[in-house]
Amino acid sequence: MKKLLQSLFMLMLFAVSANAQERTITGTVTAQDDKLPIPGVSIKVLGTTLGTSTDPNGKYSLKVPSTAKSIEFSSIGFTTLTREIGTLTVINVALSSDSKQLGEVVVTALGVSREKKTLGYSSTQVGSDEINRGAPTNAVAGLQGKVAGVDISTTSGSPGGSSKVILRGFSSVGGNNQPLYVIDGVPINNSRPGGTSAPGTVGDVSENYDFGNGANDINPNDIETISILKGAAASSLYGSRASSGVILITTKKGKAGALKIDLSSAASFTNVAIVPSIQDQYGQGWSKQNWLAENGSWGPKLDGMTRPWGSIVNGDQEMKPFVAIKDNFRDAFDTGQEYNNSLALSGGNETSTFHLSYGNIYSNGILPGANDVYKRNNLSLSGSTKYKGLTVSASANYVGKNTRAVQTGQAVSGIGSSFYEDLLQIPVDYPFTNFKDYNNKFYNVDNYFSPFSQNPYYSIYENGSRFKSDRFYGNVDVKYKATDWLSFQFQQGADLTNNASKFWNAKNNPAIGSWAGGGNDEGYTRQESVGNVIEGSERYFEYDSKLNALFNKKIGTDFDINALIGVNYNDRGYRSLYTGVENLAIPGFYQINNSANDPTSTSAETERRLFGAYASATLGYKNYAFLTLNARNDWSSTLPANNRSFFYPGANLAVVLSDALDLSSAKISFLKVRAAVGQTGSDTDPYRIFNTLSRTSAALGFGNIIFPIAGVPGYSVSDVLNNPDLRPEISTETEFGGEIRFFNNRLGLDVSYYNRVTKDQIIPVVTAPSSGVTSRVVNFGKVRNRGVEIALTGTPVKNENFTWDIGYTFTRNRNVVLELPDGLDKLILNSAYDAQFVARVGQPLGVLEAPIPKYDPQGRIVVGSNGFPLLDDNNGSYGTSQRDFIMGLTNSFKFKEFTLGFTLDYRKGGVFYSGTADLLNFVGNDIKTLYNDRRTFIIPNSVVQVTNPGGGVTYVENTTPITEGNVNALYYTNNGKAVAYQNRILDKTFLKVRDITLSYSLPKSVAQKIRADKATLTVYGRNLITWLPKENRTIDPEVSNFGNDLTSEFGEFRTGPSVRNVGLSLNLTF
């Protein structure tokens, strides 16, 4: 108050004496947070057109007329500040950061930066600090729980594993539901290696090895912002590939000023997060007996007595107490390490800038030894230079990866074995850690206790894979400003990847008469593993050219127009070649020639081209109402010549009511309503028009017979009928929403409602085999996604020393299949044993269906003469993979130099199939196998069907029990098939603490001692806590080895667990 009076007094005093003289005001603008100078702050003398901006050191000098009363400091990302001039000649200000600032500029389609308020659709932009808070190795992992309408999963706990990003639900039944990733305006390749070979052929490894998707290659430290374009209105200018949304990545650029060095160094420990809960009542054996060769826990009740266990080798057998081993699963794994280092140099002058960065990741996962390792080197250089109206910028990026991964999923029997599959089959009273010594005489190939499985650690060390990838991507961007309202832009991008991979399984066979070679108590001989080696190479290419003309003009006083028109040409594809051979001659030597067998190969190449022309115009009225119209036409090589051209328009409207009306009395600082309607068109995969032959491979149920045979080649009519009449897929989306902020932007709410209908989808749908083909490519059906996205932001506390920021997101997407092709009541999307993941009309895309028991008219279970439930003729529904809702909560507490932040991610509802649960139930390790204490019992409320002589059917009470010795058969999919899936299809709900970070920014005085401008030390934890509902005690529902798209929503098949990280990072800026 005293200060205010003082100022007023001064003002009055000088108002009187002021005359029309000019004077110069100088000063420095710094950021309140880090006290660093802010370059480029715009400084305006209020009431005049005079102004300037700060230099790279945050300094300014401004001549002001003596009539001037105050000056305004504004900069993107900071709260605008107005200062009275008074008599001052030096005005130093500190701006506080404000991510919700009104003039926020966001990157929109085609890399055009626009003021957020002009957009008629929901748009979210996340900055570098937020992304890198927990030092993730892939950029999207840093977004989990932070953006409404976005479902981000890490599908693998293995280092460098894939991530899955789904914007506004699944809409493409067979196509790609992953968003398009665009870096600095250029689309990049986001494919997963190992998916180019046809199922069942050499090189079809995508379910067994996860080497990560293409978008994971980007160094998160290089990212300035990520913009998420969710709806058709936002993304349609990107054309057909954007029908599932766009993730727009803008990389860091050099800024004029002194050389800046950013160093970021993080080190963390990795631990297994969720392991299956295992029963602790019954020990090794089968049918309540202690068969020593059995790979399960169907044996006698654990009694703590010291007993011999495992194989008998030369009369020796080990002894141990007959008890369940505590933490057995957790101890099966090691503590992994992850190092994430990044160094960036940037700088420039008024005309030219550069940014050079190097990133290095070394991550050794949770498996023992260096058998799951991810090494990545990123080198990026970007720069730009200006000459008059011409700006040329370019970026070049190299990513080198070297990965070793162990096999997940099902091993090919007779060739090798898989760690997770073998681990799940070890009895609960057997110490997993013992088996790590896989050459020990009791645990080696000859004497592993069970001939039905192999020592899991053998496969870790002796089987394996190696994946190397070299990738280059970059672009050249030429802009020419022809006049003050017209500029042209040409951009050429390229993305080239070369992958080389090698997979091997060791040859081994228990010696005849050894424990596993038939010398066990069941006389059973383990199947020989003949071993194999596969070498593969994949080359991906993508070239993208764009030419745009951009208009920006004021029309009269009230209107302005902002428009662009352009053309785009995209050429992309891949070539792959895999060669493999089974049955190695010399054990341990992995080379294609090391076999008596001939190697087999698969090769594939695809190429597709797309030409697009587009236009977009935003008409602004008085800077508060904005109408955008856009349209694009594509010509795709993948569609029939007469249907290859397709057009899709869109429009959106934004009205900033708080600018149009004065709402300040209602404490409303900002109010905007928006509406959008848009379409996106989509083409299909290449080579779906003309019918083909394929090399003959006769499927056997298990295995194949593949030509050439006996020196005779075979080509047969392809089982897939292509379609010369395909049309493009079209999605139509409407979106309504609004943003409102109160109390000087302290509280904000952003709500969107959308409705998207995708029709004429192109996929091969199954066909009655009697037609001569098993599937045909068609346009079919309709899928609708409707949903609500809510983002709430607030700053409950804000003062000089303490700030509390809170962000909450809520997403609810309702998906429904509206139509299926003629003659089909369901479409199978994925399956495992008898569980199917299907699309059905009127239900969400992806319903889990599996065998159910037969019921009599009174609802009692009908059992067979053996007392086991009979199967209903048709599968029943176990629920859908769709979530009820997703919620995210971020909190950030800032006290002086300390910042504490955490993010919660809660996903409620949905079910998934677990192949891990399947095996745990089969071998009696699952906690659910304790039902009725495994005693003899009659299926409750069960009946048997009696057919009377007259043919009538009656049901009488069942008296046949399931005996103690056969209880195990109830848990597997033979006799117990009707009820077994209840234990295999699990609730998908989870709550995770995605990240917890505690940062400390060193005081400038301390930082400067090491010559740093800024130094921050952060302790972070990623995925530290995971909470699962009691129905799922088995596996993290996020993991999947069915890829990272719709099919992965089905669940997992014996894949690895998820992981958590705890680490320390240091960020230095010089």
Add this chain to the structure above:
Amino acid sequence: MKNILRKTQVLAFSTLLIVTSCKKLDINESPNNPGVESATVETLFPSAVISTVSRTGGDLSIIGGIWSQFWTQNNNSSQFRTVDSYDVQATSNFINGPYSELFAGALTDYQLGITKSVAAQDWRYNLMNTVMKAYTYQVLVDLFDKVPYTEALKAGGNLQPKFDDGYTIYTSLIAEINAALAKDYKTNPLTAAQIKTDFVFGKKGTSADVMASWEKFANTLKLKMYLRMVNAKPNEAQAGILKLYQDGAKFLDEDAEVNIFTDVPNKSNPFYEYNFRRLNTPDNLKASTTFTSWLNLHNDPRAEVYFGAPNPVPSINQGDYLGGAEHPEYNDAVNVVVNATDAVPIISKAESYFMQAESRARYFGGAGAKELYDLGLDAAFAKVGLTNPAIYPYPASTNIEVNIEAIIVQKWASLFGSHALEAFFEQNRTGYPKTTTLYSTATGYVPGQLVYTPNGVTGAGNFPRRFVYPDFEKSRNSNTPAQVPIYTKVWWGK
């Protein structure tokens, strides 16, 4: 003005790009797969034959052999439990897999092969394709009773083909065979390269020999189809067989079989490849007491070949996979012996003789039946490298059924391995080997009689008689008939 000029330039450039890109977009022909128009009979025919035998000699024989009780599910493993308990549902891969492969894999290729050879007036491949198509269809009819025929294999032309009844399909197939036999398939000899593409008779070397064998195969297949009709269409069966004899038809005196398999992954006998190479344990199929007790009763030396063990062969009672606790001796049961290089028979020499013997017994007052029966036994033992020990004399009874039982039981014993599906069909047609209500552990059990499996879900005595309609068809073709239980006999069943 300058700006308008620029705009025009942009527009012109864009138009140019559109025009040039039209040609650039014509890149949609697959570099990975040849167009269907480039198919040749030489690459289609061997493909289709392998598709047929990969199923008839693979999983269908495994199932046929479980239901004919040559072998049974090991109690220590579980792969075929649903088969051994007669619990094979429409969604099961045991049903969908063969159905799909036989239609979309084999029949489509035979059909295109026929179309191509008719267009080229190549009556050799026309006959070969027609006979193999008929054989494949016969298997489908015998498994499913009704399948699409008249409206089938039209790809996009008809996605919901109607089902035809088995008898109509049989008579149509016979007519197709007759039409193919009526053409001149002898004048133009097959080239050496073409002979190599014939996995059935190509080893005979000369075109004349190959085509003569196909003619015999065609006649023997007709004989087999007529014999299938003896219950449902006795008059037509008799007329058809008598006509064959009147016309002086020659029947197979050699094996019609595919014998090109090697012990190399993906190139082996399909039974071996499936059950021994690719399953997670090779110990799924164990000797069934039903069959081993019969071999033991007769001290049949084939025990050593079929099971690698002398009589009495250690075995498991049929279907008793949950009985391991009470039967520790099950752990000693031996595997079936099927080798990677074993042939897949289509119609074996022995089978041909046994069918001729049955025809003689039925329609010629038994004249010549004994000789043909003995030839059948000679062939059956020779096939497994043994000399007929003459332990099975022909009964030559006045009761035809006694003679037929002897013939069919011997046929059953000869159909071990990749031919076991036929044993299932013939049991359904003739009722031999007989079924019993006793279990093989019971006193009074007659060795070799088929027992009802202890875990059966169909109710005692309800043996499987067919496959249920597959889900692959049912869920995609609304013309699929209503489901009937697995124990409902097919149209020709007894």
